[in-house]
Amino acid sequence: MFDSLSDRLGGVFDRLRGRGALTEADVRGAMREVRIALLEADVALPVARAFVDKVTEEAVGQNVLRSVTPGQQVVKIVNDALVEMLGSDSADLNLDVTPPAVTMMVGLQGSGKTTTTTKLSRLVKKRGKKVLMASLDVNRPAAQEQLAVLGTQIEVATLPIVAGQQPVDIARRAMQSAKLQGFDVVMLDTAGRLHVDQALMDEMKAVADISKPDEILLVVDSLTGQDAVNVATNFSQQVPLTGVVLTRMDGDARGGAALSMRAV
Numbered sequence: 001m002f003d004s005l006s007d008r009l010g011g012v013f014d015r016l017r018g019r020g021a022l023t024e025a026d027v028r029g030a031m032r033e034v035r036i037a038l039l040e041a042d043v044a045l046p047v048a049r050a051f052v053d054k055v056t057e058e059a060v061g062q063n064v065l066r067s068v069t070p071g072q073q074v075v076k077i078v079n080d081a082l083v084e085m086l087g088s089d090s091a092d093l094n095l096d097v098t099p100p101a102v103t104m105m106v107g108l109q110g111s112g113k114t115t116t117t118t119k120l121s122r123l124v125k126k127r128g129k130k131v132l133m134a135s136l137d138v139n140r141p142a143a144q145e146q147l148a149v150l151g152t153q154i155e156v157a158t159l160p161i162v163a164g165q166q167p168v169d170i171a172r173r174a175m176q177s178a179k180l181q182g183f184d185v186v187m188l189d190t191a192g193r194l195h196v197d198q199a200l201m202d203e204m205k206a207v208a209d210i211s212k213p214d215e216i217l218l219v220v221d222s223l224t225g226q227d228a229v230n231v232a233t234n235f236s237q238q239v240p241l242t243g244v245v246l247t248r249m250d251g252d253a254r255g256g257a258a259l260s261m262r263a264v
């Protein structure tokens with residue numbers, strides 16, 4: 001996914017390394033190229049700008065320019081900053097709580113919430129946990145049935161569907177069932193909307209109040225590119241997100257969403 005970004009940066013790095021002495025102007029020129037490479041990879045503008053500013057400041061430091069291998073040093077500074085931005089940790093779900101551990105999936109329509117709910121449930125089940133999945137999606141016809149079918153496929157229980165019940169009541173019922181039937185983990189799959197809107201946010205907050213999730217995961221389609229940052233910012237202003245799941249990493253996304261996310 002980061003292939004074209006790597007290629008671009010590799011070119012900039014080679015030119016830097018290939019030189020003996022470097023002036024501040026050389027470094028600033030290279031950093032402009034880094035910035036363009038980031039933007040072309042769909043990294044959000046404020047993120048790219050902040051990154052380049054920080055790295056430039058470090059790289060034009062006297063110790064770097066006066067060193068024997070200034071090019072190498074500048075490359076190392078950019079590399080370290082990239083690694084830091086992307087992070088090396090892929091977090092685990094926090095299941096280490098008094099059961100049931102509750103994970104709530106939020107995100108825009110079609111971002112992959114239901115798929116992610118199913119994938120995570122399967123993983124958690126493999127660890128020997130008793131999992132209950134519940135769909136709170138009452139907007140899209142057959143959304144609850146979709147989760148029930150997936151549940152049957154992966155042999156994970158789903159909350160029985162009660163026609164006409166609203167999301168907050170479904171969440172309350174899921175919590176009651178989980179406690180009564182001794183489930184270790186509850187996965188709440190919420191409804192998506194085309195745009196971030198207040199109705200979605202209010203519903204999400206009400207569900208979070210009832211279910212007190214240990215994890216609230218924002219599911220984002222990595223093809224969203226730069227706009228992913230706006231989505232993440234909007235959601236995180238409403239509920240305390242504990243993590244972000246990027247879906248469709250198998251697609252042709254240019255990687256910018258992933259880089260930008262880490263920075264937000």
Ligand SMILES: Nc1nc2c(ncn2[C@@H]2O[C@H](COP(=O)(O)OP(=O)(O)OP(=O)(O)O)[C@@H](O)[C@H]2O)c(=O)[nH]1
Nearest residue numbers: 108109110111112113114115116191192247248249
């Ligand atoms: N290639 C690919 N497709 C995915 C991935 N995750 C989800 N999809 C597909 O994207 C489509 C939508 O996924 P869902 O999980 O139903 O998305 P959702 O967020 O639950 O959608 P709504 O409930 O309508 O808001 C489905 O066709 C999935 O198969 C992924 O990581 N890679």
Ligand SMILES: [Mg+2]
Nearest residue numbers: 113114137143
């Ligand atoms: Mg869904």
